[in-house]
Amino acid sequence: MNVHASAALASASLATPITLQRPRVIEFGAGTARLAGLWAAEQKLSRILVIADAFNAARVEVLELKGDVTVFGNVKPEPDVPNLDAALAVAAQVRPDLVIGFGGGSAMDLAKLVAVLPGSGQTLTEVVGPEKVKAKGAALMQVPTTSGTGSEAGTRALVTDPVTQNKLAVQSLHMLADIAIIDPALTLTVPSAVTAATGVDAMAHCVEAFTSRKAHPLIDMYALEGITLVGRFLGRAIADGSDIEARAGLSLASLYGGFCLGPVNTAAGHAVSYPLGTRHHIAHGAANALIFPHTLAFNAPAVPEKTAAILAALGLKPSAREEEVFAAAHRYCADLGCEMKLSALNVPRDDLPAMATEAHAIRRLLDNNPRDISRDEILALYEEAY
Numbered sequence: 001m002n003v004h005a006s007a008a009l010a011s012a013s014l015a016t017p018i019t020l021q022r023p024r025v026i027e028f029g030a031g032t033a034r035l036a037g038l039w040a041a042e043q044k045l046s047r048i049l050v051i052a053d054a055f056n057a058a059r060v061e062v063l064e065l066k067g068d069v070t071v072f073g074n075v076k077p078e079p080d081v082p083n084l085d086a087a088l089a090v091a092a093q094v095r096p097d098l099v100i101g102f103g104g105g106s107a108m109d110l111a112k113l114v115a116v117l118p119g120s121g122q123t124l125t126e127v128v129g130p131e132k133v134k135a136k137g138a139a140l141m142q143v144p145t146t147s148g149t150g151s152e153a154g155t156r157a158l159v160t161d162p163v164t165q166n167k168l169a170v171q172s173l174h175m176l177a178d179i180a181i182i183d184p185a186l187t188l189t190v191p192s193a194v195t196a197a198t199g200v201d202a203m204a205h206c207v208e209a210f211t212s213r214k215a216h217p218l219i220d221m222y223a224l225e226g227i228t229l230v231g232r233f234l235g236r237a238i239a240d241g242s243d244i245e246a247r248a249g250l251s252l253a254s255l256y257g258g259f260c261l262g263p264v265n266t267a268a269g270h271a272v273s274y275p276l277g278t279r280h281h282i283a284h285g286a287a288n289a290l291i292f293p294h295t296l297a298f299n300a301p302a303v304p305e306k307t308a309a310i311l312a313a314l315g316l317k318p319s320a321r322e323e324e325v326f327a328a329a330h331r332y333c334a335d336l337g338c339e340m341k342l343s344a345l346n347v348p349r350d351d352l353p354a355m356a357t358e359a360h361a362i363r364r365l366l367d368n369n370p371r372d373i374s375r376d377e378i379l380a381l382y383e384e385a386y
Contacts (some may be wrong), residue, residue: 012216018263020218022153023142023177028252030244033155033183036143040098043112045139049096050113051075051087054144057101061104062186063143072114074106078277078284080160081124081168084110090120093210099165100141101177101236104198105149105284108142109157112175115140116284118330122158124168131170144234145186145248148285149256150205152180165278169364183257184247192238197285198334199234203227204288207296207310209264212368219264224313226256231314238336269295271362272378275355280347289338290345293329294381300325303370316365340386 012018027035033248040048046067050060057073072090076083091099091114101111115138117124129135142152152159156171190198206226209219229329233249240246267289276287300307304320312318316328334340343349360366 007276009236012214014201014217016216016217017106018218020259021155021176021262022259023171023180024190025179025253026153027179027181027183028255030183030185030248032181033062033143033186034064036100037054038183039141039179039181041066041140043098045098047094047096048098048100049091049094050100050102051107051136052102053104053107054106060102068094070096075110077104077106078281079106079110080158080162082123082162084113084159087114088118094121096138098139100143101151102143102145104144104146105151107358108149108151109159110142111140111142112151113159114138116172116174117125124162124170124360125172127172127197128168130171131173131191133170133174140175140177141374142180142256143186144180144182144251144254146190146194147184147187147254148201148248148257150256150261151257152177152182153255153348156235156261159334160278165275166358167278168276168303171256180255182251184244184251187240187247188244188253190241192241193337194283195237195241195250196234197232197283197289199253199285200258200289200292200333200336200338201285203230203234203314204248204253204269204292205232205260205266206253207292208266208269209257210310210366211262211264211306211370212264212267212366213370214264215306216264220258221261222310223257225269226253226260227310227313229253229256234336241261266365267295268299268366268373271365272359272381276342276345276347279351279358280345282345282347286339286345288383289333289336290340291343291381292310292333293326293340294385296329297322297326298339298377298380298381299369299371303382314335340385342382345346347364349386352386353379354369 101108130256161189279283308318
């Protein structure tokens with residue numbers, strides 16, 4: 001497909017049908033974490049399983065939960081199938097009526113699966129793909145502690161298969177949170193490097209949805225505002241981690257990015273960044289930040305007006321020329337403190353061809369991209385990023 005034909009596909013008409021699904025209740029703002037216990041009590045949910053990483057497991061008291069509370073505090077970054085199995089084993093013992101994801105996207109993704117798999121008679125492999133989950137076994141609450149994934153608003157969970165090193169993607173309406181509590185005060189402790197990487201991840205969700213072949217005016221509104229919020233507040237939050245307004249701006253950008261993921265989803269940026277995480281255990285946000293300028297510039301000829309709008313929303317000089325787009329986006333990420341060289345992240349150069357093959361096979365994302373990208377073009381992109 002040529003670039004101009006692709007561009008025509010890059011924006012749906014207003015009349016194109018689309019479905020937007022969000023948690024039934026969204027609590028947003030500083031100090032809302034304590035509402036977790038109140039909501040659970042109101043719903044008469046008392047057997048509670050919290051899925052968290054070690055850091056958040058140690059501060060679960062901020063949720064003010066009552067009743068019989070069990071904490072699975074061993075969520076790993078980029079969780080794999082054994083990590084999920086360990087959480088499911090705890091759930092089998094506890095038999096919770098409420099599962100709470102408390103942490104970043106990894107904790108929230110595992111919480112989704114823990115809310116639907118135990119007692120269902122379904123295995124993980126049986127639910128991989130869209131809408132294969134039969135039912136929800138427990139109520140689900142999501143409480144993000146980073147501003148990146150937007151997983152609290154979505155219906156997808158990603159787990160790495162350690163055998164194939166591929167991400168298994170499960171999508172189901174049954175995994176939509178009953179309540180999402182987004183308290184930017186929980187993000188005040190996030191280090192500046194993680195703030196930068198997760199902020200770029202939130203922005204990438206919005207950018208890739210905004211420029212997708214499936215882009216839709218209903219989602220464009222959230223996407224462009226999410227990008228604008230990152231442009232306004234990410235630098236501020238990195239400079240001063242205690243800036244609660246900046247933290248709130250990023251929490252909102254992350255939520256809007258989550259709204260983008262359900263109906264539209266991501267594209268080449270995420271597909272190309274995934275092998276960095278699955279094969280070399282680079283944090284998802286850091287991988288996205290490194291790849292972002294490359295895919296934004298690659299797609300610019302297919303979606304010139306939207307590319308210029310993205311740069312403007314970030315406070316950069318608008319352009320749709322590939323080299324100018326790349327230079328501006330690369331400088332933006334580097335100035336935030338993001339590592340922009342694959343070699344500095346200890347990725348072996350001789351693995352780039354296998355990474356390119358793996359990324360090119362992720363059709364569920366690449367088929368959304370506004371410009372076709374070949375396996376060799378992905379390899380060239382990795383080489384340029386090396």
